[in-house]
Amino acid sequence: MIEAVFQDHLTFLAFAITATLVAGIVAYLMAARRIDRAHAGFYGLWASSTIGPIALTTWGGSGILSFRCTINPSVTEVFTTTQGQLNILLFVPFGLFAVLATRRPLFGIAVGVLFTSTVEAAQATLPFVTRLCDTGDLVTNTVGIFLGASTGVIICHKFRYGTPLTPVMVRRTAIVGIATSLLIASTWITVIDPERAVVPAETPTASAHQVQELNLALSGAFGATYEVEEANFHNNIDGPSTLNAPLPGGFVELTWPDKEKLTVHFTPTSQGEGTYAYWIPGVSRPVRTADDAEQVATLFAKRQTPWGLRDSKVKVWPIDEKQDLGWVVEYRRWRGKLLMPMRLDILIEPSGRMTDLIARRVDDPKSLPQIKIGEEAAWKRFDAKHNLKPSDATRERPVYLVERHGDEWRIHWRLAARVGGISLSGTVDATTGEVRNAVQTPVGDQTPVVEEIPG
Template sequence: MRAPCQGRHHALTQPCSITHCLTHRVGRGHPRHDRPGRPGRPGRMLTAVFRGHEQFVALAVVLSCAAGVVTFAAARRRQGRPLAWGLWGACTAATLALTLWSTGDGGEAASCTVNLDVFEPFRQTQGLLNFGMLVPFGLLGVLATGRPVLVAGLGLLLPTAIETVQALAPIGRACDTSDLVSNGLGALLGTAVGTVLARFGRGVPLSPGVTRKAFLGGGAAAAVMAVLLFSSTEFTVVSRTVNAVPATAEQQAAIDGRLRAAFGGAYRADDHSVTLGEDGTGTVTAVFDTGSAELSWPDQAEFTASMPPADVAPGAGFAVPGTTRRPATGPDAVRIAEAYAGRYAPGWLKNAKVQVARSGPEGGLGWRVRWRRWEGEVLLPGGLDVLVDSAGRISELTERTAVDAARPAAG
């Protein structure tokens, strides 16, 4: 599983929208609260990924339990160790559900990212979660079958099959060798632990005939996947997919100050990272309980903060003091935005024109209120954007204070 955005730009230098990351939580696999510079908080990441998909989680649990029951019943009639078999079946079903559910964003050409930095997954929360996801598969597989070599092979075949499907099927997921590395090594670790534990258990190993057939079937499946991948997939080789590092004390102080000024100290960041290009410019990122903020560096000209909107996580946005009514129209949203600006960014209320428009598909994200300054027909650089969600809370803020050449207004 991969996160749609990591830092301000991912490996292929596609721009990353904060709102997009929070409302389309699984594209390349996982939420933007994963800061690659150092491991983040797994609980926060999982919450961001599955928030709004509670029905899928419930369905996945039901299917996994059903697979476990069926496997248990079959093993009880034909094999020993029915409990281990049942747990292995449930674990396998859960892994497939987590990695192959559709995000609804399919239709892109088959592609796969080859990451030359094989250790990168283990410097990220996302990679560590992927590593841990297949540890139970290897452990339970050995306890069930008593065949460590077979389970090790299956532990490498399963993530390969998952990445193949993610590359070729229009399910809105993406193939990445980093996932294959972390999943595969996790399965091998589980196999090793299971091999040690199996020495203290009882039971008859899987018969040589069945084991042989499993090896042949696995080999055939691997050959088919190789043909499909190399004939239908475009591979992109990158030296790394993320280049964020922990932020310096100066960078932390800068973004914390902007975050405090923007929301009156309502949020306190507990994770900071910075992504820099070869020219030394980039983005400082801070993550707090309900969202994240970004600050351009070193000019500090653009500050952005984002929380999930009301339709994704009710109550996660910033409640403007003194405002209680839900906006029903654009003017309602403007009044809330003006109340925010008057308290936290009063400079933008002077000599600026305000614009308001619905935001998101069918206006579902709320109203975006913008302040811009003009000199005649010339639009001056900079501006303030506030996204007021359907509950009347601020779910996104962008403030640009760059002093560059003014540009003519469009149209």
């Protein structure tokens, strides 16, 4: 987490260090009025170890309130990740200095657990925080507090200094703690929507040759910036198989064995989990308009994917109409009104960095089947498949395109309609009239697929 937050944010780093030092000095001066200076120093360090985690775990949010918290069922796995280990180190000082300052181990641990619980709840519910809430973080933070407190207990037994926190202060703090605990509990019950994390199933490892081909595809798009040492192979019975591997803050996927489509995704900076989006050397710059985004994407494409610009038309549209999350720049080739299979989509965030790349390098088919099904006939077959009356549904604009069916390129009508809160979709073969991939999904459950949007 520390590395992710600090990267490219020197101003924040300076602010966090300053705030931490100031909090420590103020706490020390206040404590030194009542107790000896050596003991007061631990109160100052405790204050500093409180401000540091607050700054790191609440700064740089996405600005989007999710009111969700991920429930991580794999308790032990979080300790094997870099973020989990850094979280432990981040909260060790809190537990240590809480015990050294108060000389009450159970009190220090209780305050620490309440502290990290408050932080996680705030990440999911406060508009000026809006970071990702995860029970895995809660577990690692708590372990860090226990480790620090255990070290503090050993030190307290070996060195005698000062006096423990008075019973009166303990009782007052307990009252505040109980009230805070009730507030957190009520927030979880009434506001936060828990989401169970899906533990990925074990997948076959890609061969050395497949990893080499994946790296060749990566280098073609990003030069020497990214290289993977191993990848997973997913054998898809219904479509092309894929190779995929994690990248810093994202992933890469390549269809196999055709190596036709490369998909790369990086965590957007707006999500507040660090800066991972790809900075295009010599090209990226802050973008404010769709034209700015198009210029950045086109310069990248000229350098890395010039095949996507040849005879293509470009369209730019915002990722979100209400929030400034960036733009989708898509390049498509057309034969009259017929959309060819080539795809090039580049997502540029306001910082000018790239968050997504979908590159499908396919030559236009030279021969295609005869068209026998027009638009109205396609809609009739679509309605029949979904048991619809035309008056019942709101139709969306059809997409007339070339898609591969089996080993053959065929012309299809991709259709979609909405009935109340249900979205209906499907493709109609423009030669045979066969309806394929007929799906009904709740509108709220739809996941936008960039490459399926006509240009």
